[in-house]
Amino acid sequence: MSSKDVILDRIRAALADGPSVPEIPRDYRRGPAEADLDLLVDRLVDYKAVVHRAGTIPDAIATIVSGSVVVPPGLPREWLPVGLEVLVDDGLSPERIAAADGVVTAAAVAVAETGTIVLDASPDQGRRIISLLPDLHICVLRADQVVASVPEAVARLDPTRPLTWISGPSATSDIELNRVEGVHGPRNLHVILTDGENH
Amino acid sequence: MSTFLGMPVRAPRGVGHLRGDQSFPAAAKEALGNSQLRRNLQHATTTIRGKSGRVIAELPDWQELRSAGSALKAYTMANLPLLLTQLEEKVTAAGGVVHWAADANEANQIVTDLVARTGEKRVIKVKSMATQEIGLNEALEAAGIAPVETDLAELIVQLGEDKPSHILVPAIHRNRAEIREIFLRAMPGVDPKLTDDPPVLAGAARRYLREIFMRTKVAVSGANFGIAETGTLAVVESEGNGRMCLTLPDTLITVMGIEKVVPAWADLEVFLQLLPRASTGERMNPYTSMWTGVTPGDGPQNFHLVLLDNGRTAVLADEVGRQALHCIRCSACLNVCPVYERTGGHAYGSVYPGPIGAVLSPQLTGVEDNASLPYASSLCGACFDACPVKIDIPSILVHLRNQAPHARTEAAVMAAAAYTMDHPRLYASAQRAAKLARIAGRRGRGLPPPLNGWSASRDLPSPPDETFRDWWRGR
Ligand code: SF4
Numbered sequence: 001m002s003s004k005d006v007i008l009d010r011i012r013a014a015l016a017d018g019p020s021v022p023e024i025p026r027d028y029r030r031g032p033a034e035a036d037l038d039l040l041v042d043r044l045v046d047y048k049a050v051v052h053r054a055g056t057i058p059d060a061i062a063t064i065v066s067g068s069v070v071v072p073p074g075l076p077r078e079w080l081p082v083g084l085e086v087l088v089d090d091g092l093s094p095e096r097i098a099a100a101d102g103v104v105t106a107a108a109v110a111v112a113e114t115g116t117i118v119l120d121a122s123p124d125q126g127r128r129i130i131s132l133l134p135d136l137h138i139c140v141l142r143a144d145q146v147v148a149s150v151p152e153a154v155a156r157l158d159p160t161r162p163l164t165w166i167s168g169p170s171a172t173s174d175i176e177l178n179r180v181e182g183v184h185g186p187r188n189l190h191v192i193l194t195d196g197e198n199h
Numbered sequence: 200m201s202t203f204l205g206m207p208v209r210a211p212r213g214v215g216h217l218r219g220d221q222s223f224p225a226a227a228k229e230a231l232g233n234s235q236l237r238r239n240l241q242h243a244t245t246t247i248r249g250k251s252g253r254v255i256a257e258l259p260d261w262q263e264l265r266s267a268g269s270a271l272k273a274y275t276m277a278n279l280p281l282l283l284t285q286l287e288e289k290v291t292a293a294g295g296v297v298h299w300a301a302d303a304n305e306a307n308q309i310v311t312d313l314v315a316r317t318g319e320k321r322v323i324k325v326k327s328m329a330t331q332e333i334g335l336n337e338a339l340e341a342a343g344i345a346p347v348e349t350d351l352a353e354l355i356v357q358l359g360e361d362k363p364s365h366i367l368v369p370a371i372h373r374n375r376a377e378i379r380e381i382f383l384r385a386m387p388g389v390d391p392k393l394t395d396d397p398p399v400l401a402g403a404a405r406r407y408l409r410e411i412f413m414r415t416k417v418a419v420s421g422a423n424f425g426i427a428e429t430g431t432l433a434v435v436e437s438e439g440n441g442r443m444c445l446t447l448p449d450t451l452i453t454v455m456g457i458e459k460v461v462p463a464w465a466d467l468e469v470f471l472q473l474l475p476r477a478s479t480g481e482r483m484n485p486y487t488s489m490w491t492g493v494t495p496g497d498g499p500q501n502f503h504l505v506l507l508d509n510g511r512t513a514v515l516a517d518e519v520g521r522q523a524l525h526c527i528r529c530s531a532c533l534n535v536c537p538v539y540e541r542t543g544g545h546a547y548g549s550v551y552p553g554p555i556g557a558v559l560s561p562q563l564t565g566v567e568d569n570a571s572l573p574y575a576s577s578l579c580g581a582c583f584d585a586c587p588v589k590i591d592i593p594s595i596l597v598h599l600r601n602q603a604p605h606a607r608t609e610a611a612v613m614a615a616a617a618y619t620m621d622h623p624r625l626y627a628s629a630q631r632a633a634k635l636a637r638i639a640g641r642r643g644r645g646l647p648p649p650l651n652g653w654s655a656s657r658d659l660p661s662p663p664d665e666t667f668r669d670w671w672r673g674r
Contacts, residue, residue, distance in 0.1 A: 002299070011280050013207075014513070014515035019518070021277045022274060027260075027266075027267075043482060095413070111483070116482075121494070121497055127496065132439065159429040164488055165483065165488075167485050168485050175378060176375055182402070183401050184409070184442070184443055185438070
């Protein structure tokens, strides 16, 4: 008898009393509600992300980083200012990625209420490793990608893709419960919020 | 319960960390004598309660979310065979390999064999209660494989050759000066000029572990959720060590208790709101990773999921106790518990401390192996009120006390001590009596009844002005 059969038999025996199966009450807020961009900015800033709303995408990026940036293969090249060394990820080694001054990605969805950005590894976001190893992550977000709450974000996402939910830079509260920004992930998170037309 | 299928099978003895070396009252007595520990704990639990209360108050539908979470868990338990089979199918279809482990020994064997087959001698680990429960690190070490804990708190515990004391912040019992000393003593290549500034300490861990992340080919993780409908696994974390472990290695081995399965993708909308606010007191934790099997060209190309029983089916067989399996390991019940705040996590003897540990550990092992834990509570009810999935811990405690093979006197002493701790007036009068007893020259003989059977320490903290239950209700 396989362990699978052993465990499933044990479970069936344990449930022999026929526990009642409840209806799931879904009367919490599930949306849709209008996404409040100011709330998103407030939440992002509260968790120590830096938000840029004015000007063009290349201008914003130019103020944040100089040197080399890793970009996923599908990132619109017109987002990048002239003068940056651009490393397109065509299977870059972890060492190359870690040595870059930053990474620029798009995003899939953002949640205003929690200040969360979700990456789904689409061509403009790339492999998970590229947004992890550099110490600076610049994320370009369109206003129409922002939803009000977590249920709306879950509904928009495709679970078969690798997903990374990001709320502020890497942090720990393990030392006397003080939130310290920056352990292993990027210590600097910049979000460029656009209306989708100014690039 | 059907008897012809045999008795429920508990977590085996002699492996893992579900049983303490001493009973709760004996261990608690030691902890109560350590005033530094108590100060660290009190600071930590007070801070986290405040943070959590503030972000919970931001949600107008917190109670509706709790009700949905509670019902989802009950639904899951009632449909466990179907959901686990579905999860296995989906993970397999997405390129993963699913293993079933009836107990700790089998799980340790599966993981050790999988690592051995890669030929690697080191694995990186992201904090997982399940792998601590089964004693995986010891099993790996016995096979010549070095496990490296990458969660900052776990690293502090591992380098300090210590035991975790809290589900969420396992090094909650250590302050910054102690952490600095541990790093100076045990962290290879550490800067000897290290200060005890938290960002400096975190930076030291970043440097030390970065090298290890880049070079280690196998990772072991736990999982917060496994979605039956899609085969998606989720790990909720803060530091990014989870992302490192789930992204960089060639091989990923995830050990997940069978109760962690979630029916549908959409159900995450409930748990992703409940967990961070109840747990770290954040609107959302910094990072949550989700993956489904193997993604070509992105992340580990070999993925193994180990589904663990180890006594869980025995918990499921108890009509009252089975709701302990609903736990999402947020640790809110620890942070509101007046007994935990005084004794700390080590006193519970198991990897699961606090109120949830007092009901889960005895059920996983059989009550006879953790007989004093059901008494490690004042039944004040704060844990029930704080629990994001509404587990009625006090009712399970009472239920288990009836099963505990206990000497009547010990049981009475435990109950009286716990009760007194949550009832300021009685507590104060017991303390006054203690003072009188000392004046009367009984120094060294400990507290007068009803506290004397439980703690000989004279260094008890002053009683709270209100009970935790009142405090929690009044927020
Ligand atoms: S029992 Fe409830 S409050 Fe305690 S850790 Fe589990 S989910 Fe959290």
